Amino acid sequence: MESLARQLNAIAHRVGAIDLAPVSMAEELTRVLLAIEAVNRALANAGQPFMAAEA
Structure with missing residues (x-):
């Protein structure tokens, strides 16, 4: 999950730096x-919602 969050953050920064982001992004x-x-959803259904570690 942490990896997905880092990936999301990286993509968001790249998209934010471009006037017109390509469809692939x-x-x-x-x-x-x-x-x-x-x-x-899977974690919540299992009764163990994701809690991000404190930075």
Whole structure:
């Protein structure tokens, strides 16, 4: 999960730095977001919601 969050952050920074991001970046961002949502849902259904470590 931490890896997905880091990946999401990296993609968001790249997209934010570009005036017009390519479709491939949007698709990559969507895949990461869907993966994060799936992990969150699975953890919540198992009664163990994800809690990010304090930085």
